[in-house]
Amino acid sequence: MSLPHSVPVSWFLVLAALLFAIGVAGALTRRNGIGIFLSIELMLNAVNVELVGYSRLLGERTGQVMVLFVMAVAAAEAAVGLGLFIAVYRQRRTIDVNRLNLMRW
Amino acid sequence: METAIFLIFAALALGSAMVVVTHKSPVYATMSLVLTLFSTAVMFVLLGAPFIGALQVLVYAGAIVVLFLFVLMLLNISKEEHQQEGQTVHRWVALLGAGAFIGLVVPLIYRATQSRNAGALTEEFVSIREFARDLFGRYLLQFEIVGLLLLVAVVAATVVARKPPAAPSGVAGADSPISEVEP
Numbered sequence: 001m002s003l004p005h006s007v008p009v010s011w012f013l014v015l016a017a018l019l020f021a022i023g024v025a026g027a028l029t030r031r032n033g034i035g036i037f038l039s040i041e042l043m044l045n046a047v048n049v050e051l052v053g054y055s056r057l058l059g060e061r062t063g064q065v066m067v068l069f070v071m072a073v074a075a076a077e078a079a080v081g082l083g084l085f086i087a088v089y090r091q092r093r094t095i096d097v098n099r100l101n102l103m104r105w
Numbered sequence: 106m107e108t109a110i111f112l113i114f115a116a117l118a119l120g121s122a123m124v125v126v127t128h129k130s131p132v133y134a135t136m137s138l139v140l141t142l143f144s145t146a147v148m149f150v151l152l153g154a155p156f157i158g159a160l161q162v163l164v165y166a167g168a169i170v171v172l173f174l175f176v177l178m179l180l181n182i183s184k185e186e187h188q189q190e191g192q193t194v195h196r197w198v199a200l201l202g203a204g205a206f207i208g209l210v211v212p213l214i215y216r217a218t219q220s221r222n223a224g225a226l227t228e229e230f231v232s233i234r235e236f237a238r239d240l241f242g243r244y245l246l247q248f249e250i251v252g253l254l255l256l257v258a259v260v261a262a263t264v265v266a267r268k269p270p271a272a273p274s275g276v277a278g279a280d281s282p283i284s285e286v287e288p
Binding site for chain 2: 013019024038041042053054059061068071072073076078079083087
């Protein structure tokens with residue numbers, strides 16, 4: 001099994017940076033709590049691509065192990081965050097972050 | 106060949122990511138996220154990490170996104186409400202931030218990669234056996250800690266999302282601050 005590799009690693013890294021930027025823009029503009037969460041998942045995913053890309057570039061497998069940990073942390077974060085949204089929705093009947101300003105000031 | 110696959114799935118990933126960020130309906134955005142995650146799984150395989158690619162499909166697309174969909178169904182949110190005034194400024198600031206980020210990171214990537222070339226993929230680098238040896242050898246402690254974190258997160262999620270009146274003593278701290286201020 002020999003895998004020829006013609007795509008430069010920097011392309012992957014730039015793609016990941018673009019995905020991360022899209023996620024940033026989404027997290028800043030979304031008003032729906034779930035939408036913000038989706039954008040955060042997008043950013044975590046972009047970071048994963050970046051980690052695997054650099055692990056490929058340096059020939060070091062540590063980056064891939066890191067990706068595994070990032071995935072686990074993302075799962076934990078999604079579970080707790082969605083639980084919080086359920087609790088908030090039960091109280092307030094909305095997850096629009098503009099109207100959830102209890103902790104803002 | 107790899108270049109064609111890369112270009113196709115890169116375009117797919119960017120396009121579906123745009124849909125995730127812009128679509129009004131959260132359900133469509135979530136399904137679009139699945140597409141992004143699949144495309145990045147292809148990227149992982151191209152980068153010589155097939156195991157990570159498989160995990161991406163199984164864990165991310167299979168479990169986390171399903172969790173999102175469940176919550177969306179549970180809360181029954183169909184569309185985002187209409188944007189308020191001042192929203193366009195918001196949007197421009199977000200675009201500016203994203204653009205500034207790109208402007209900062211891309212030169213860094215250029216500098217990091219111009220002097221260094223990735224060698225050919227070796228059997229040893231791709232093999233799952235070696236990956237497992239790393240994971241359960243050098244990084245065993247971190248692995249256990251992550252497992253503990255997942256356990257704590259699951260317990261926390263169940264406690265937080267539980268119905269308030271069921272057990273007033275244990276859950277009161279999580280729910281009362283919100284209900285106090287309710288008009």
